[in-house]
Amino acid sequence: MGQIGARELLLLAIVVLLVFGAKRLPDIARSLGKSARILKSETAAMKSEGAAAPPKGDEPQSPPVAKTIQAAPGDVASSRPVEEPRPAQQG
Known part of the structure; x- marks a missing residue:
């Protein structure tokens, strides 16, 4: 008891x-795969942002480049721009 056999898998x-x-079923599997790819790319982006060191001192900063996250390579229809928080400017 407690073991999942061939009969149980077939019944399921x-x-x-x-x-x-x-x-x-193919649509559900496709959407699950797409969600997994998006989750993987988001976590990789968060890890790379955490590893990047912020510039120190009074060095001039270049304007930020807009990032785009794509669900799959070559998938242009579902890509979207990423809004990043901007630091408060002191005046």
């Missing part, structure tokens, strides 16, 4: 097929 597959239907 049949129930999922009946609930969602054969036409919707």
Whole structure:
């Protein structure tokens, strides 16, 4: 008891097929894969931002470059610009 065998997996597959239907399963799998790619790219971007050291002193800063996050390589339709927080300017 407690082991998942072939019968249980087959029964689970049949129930999922009946609930969602054969036409919707590829769409669901595709959207899950796309979500996983977006999550992976977001976490990689957060890690790279944390590793970058902020400039010190009175060095002139170049204007920030707008970043674009894409769901998949070559996927232009779902890309979106990233809004980054801007430091408060002292006057």
